[in-house]
Amino acid sequence: MARVLIVDDSPTEMYKLTGMLEKHGHQVLKAENGADGVALARQEKPDAVLMDIVMPGMNGFQATRQLSKDDVTKGIPVIIVTTKDQETDKVWGQRQGASDYLTKPVDEDTLIQVLNKVLKA
Numbered sequence: 001m002a003r004v005l006i007v008d009d010s011p012t013e014m015y016k017l018t019g020m021l022e023k024h025g026h027q028v029l030k031a032e033n034g035a036d037g038v039a040l041a042r043q044e045k046p047d048a049v050l051m052d053i054v055m056p057g058m059n060g061f062q063a064t065r066q067l068s069k070d071d072v073t074k075g076i077p078v079i080i081v082t083t084k085d086q087e088t089d090k091v092w093g094q095r096q097g098a099s100d101y102l103t104k105p106v107d108e109d110t111l112i113q114v115l116n117k118v119l120k121a
Contacts (some may be wrong), residue, residue: 001024002048002119004028004048005030017050038073051080078097083103
């Protein structure tokens with residue numbers, strides 16, 4: 001299955017998302033902040049990235065923009081997974097290069113459907 005990078009500073013969210021992905025046969029890579037996520041994505045070239053927004057240092061919008069503009073990582077779909085549920089946040093996320101936008105708490109079926117959709121695109 002796919003190799004998915006989770007970028008999230010919450011151990012609880014990391015645990016939940018990892019469990020959902022591994023249950024469906026995906027391999028999980030993990031980063032606890034935006035800068036580490038960008039570096040790991042460049043190094044490992046995962047099939048997709050699940051990106052939190054609110055993190056210390058480089059936030060998820062900044063990290064998504066870096067990934068979408070970098071020749072090495074621009075082909076990797078980024079799904080924003082965040083508690084920020086305002087329409088302006090969703091629009092801004094798409095403008096940074098995100099392929100999709102999910103609001104926490106994430107439903108497992110929805111996560112897998114969206115992941116499958118962006119992997120096929």
